[in-house]
Amino acid sequence: MIYFDNSATTAILPESLDTYVKTSQRVFGNPSSLHYLGTQADRLLTQARKQIADMLQVSSEEIVFTSGGTEGDNWVLKGTAFEKQPYGKHLIISSIEHPAVKKTAEQLSDLGFEVDQAPVTAEGFVDVKKLAELIREDTVLVSVMAVNNEIGTIQPIKEISKLLENYPKIHFHVDAVQAIAKVDTDEWLTPRVDFASFSAHKFHGPRGVGFIYWKKGRRMEALMTGGGQEKEQRSGTENVPAIVAMARALRVVFEKKVQRPEHLANLKRALIDGLSAYNKVTIFSPEKNAAPHILCIALKGIRGEVLVHALEEKEIIVSTTSACSSKKNTESSTLAAMNVSSDLATCAIRISLDESNTMAEVEQFMIVFEQLYQKFSKVN
Numbered sequence: 001m002i003y004f005d006n007s008a009t010t011a012i013l014p015e016s017l018d019t020y021v022k023t024s025q026r027v028f029g030n031p032s033s034l035h036y037l038g039t040q041a042d043r044l045l046t047q048a049r050k051q052i053a054d055m056l057q058v059s060s061e062e063i064v065f066t067s068g069g070t071e072g073d074n075w076v077l078k079g080t081a082f083e084k085q086p087y088g089k090h091l092i093i094s095s096i097e098h099p100a101v102k103k104t105a106e107q108l109s110d111l112g113f114e115v116d117q118a119p120v121t122a123e124g125f126v127d128v129k130k131l132a133e134l135i136r137e138d139t140v141l142v143s144v145m146a147v148n149n150e151i152g153t154i155q156p157i158k159e160i161s162k163l164l165e166n167y168p169k170i171h172f173h174v175d176a177v178q179a180i181a182k183v184d185t186d187e188w189l190t191p192r193v194d195f196a197s198f199s200a201h202k203f204h205g206p207r208g209v210g211f212i213y214w215k216k217g218r219r220m221e222a223l224m225t226g227g228g229q230e231k232e233q234r235s236g237t238e239n240v241p242a243i244v245a246m247a248r249a250l251r252v253v254f255e256k257k258v259q260r261p262e263h264l265a266n267l268k269r270a271l272i273d274g275l276s277a278y279n280k281v282t283i284f285s286p287e288k289n290a291a292p293h294i295l296c297i298a299l300k301g302i303r304g305e306v307l308v309h310a311l312e313e314k315e316i317i318v319s320t321t322s323a324c325s326s327k328k329n330t331e332s333s334t335l336a337a338m339n340v341s342s343d344l345a346t347c348a349i350r351i352s353l354d355e356s357n358t359m360a361e362v363e364q365f366m367i368v369f370e371q372l373y374q375k376f377s378k379v380n
Helices: 014-026 036-056 068-084 101-111 128-134 158-164 240-255 261-275 304-314 333-337 359-377
Strands: 063-066 090-094 112-120 139-143 171-175 195-199 210-214 281-283 296-300 348-352
Touching: 014 101, 014 195, 014 240, 036 240, 063 068, 063 090, 068 101, 068 139, 068 171, 068 195, 068 210, 090 101, 090 128, 101 112, 112 128, 128 158, 158 171, 261 281, 261 296, 261 359, 304 348
Parallel strands: 090 112, 090 139, 139 171, 171 195
Antiparallel strands: 063 210, 195 210, 281 296, 296 348
């Protein structure tokens, strides 16, 4: 099997799985308990928090654990909106955000908040000048993803950061789920970024766990109240084994460079070179300012799900744009925002790579693609 769907989820690293199992068996105390088993668990949480903070070069106090990227996005948008509504009820997101941001913004709109979407260029980059035109006196939050999950564009976070230096009261949130360990941290975690959300299963950690970077001094409302865990910020007994395993996965990825960008870039380059030879293939992912692991293409006249299943029959796993929405058969919101025609957008698939993928797999993919291209050309 060739697995080219790593933006949907990654295989857990053996080191991370081993850490999860051992922690589950040996450190089962509640971190909030006063006895030594609780203290032992709390100590592991502290260590995991520090390890993650050190890798991102931030303070341990600025790392808060969550259940993943969706919770992180929901929390920052809703938490900021509720906290700052006495001062303003206007939010700005980009038109190519993940559904975790878009749907949350829609929910806030139903609650009386105003939400504007910053448009993107035909290549899928946020138009910073047009974003600037949307800022108002009552704007309380700007949310722009670091790397688009469908076409891989690296968004101009540095440029937006520079813009927002003139608006210090506005919270700046970055969905960094697809960026961490793939794109240099300096590109998206600038000093002006106030919040960033992350998900462990995107970097070979366990599912159902993640964290947010929460800049010290910024305030937002807690969404989950109860026992007051995470310094009263996020109640609920912490999933210690998953958190420790997440920190372990991130450490391996960073220290051993499991996600070597140059290797991914070489694989992607080979795919682009091969696919460019077909006149019915459209490549949506730009060659510059794009993450090395995501490639979005379309085979004209062949719906994305048809091509996905045809490749699956040959034991090659890809997806139709965002895996989170693929079963709904909805058109790619990113491609729609880029003004790609609906007919072409419904043909899109996403190939997403990982360090474990090889050039031999790329070559095998191209052999299979050639076969399918010839097959589909006879009926289209």
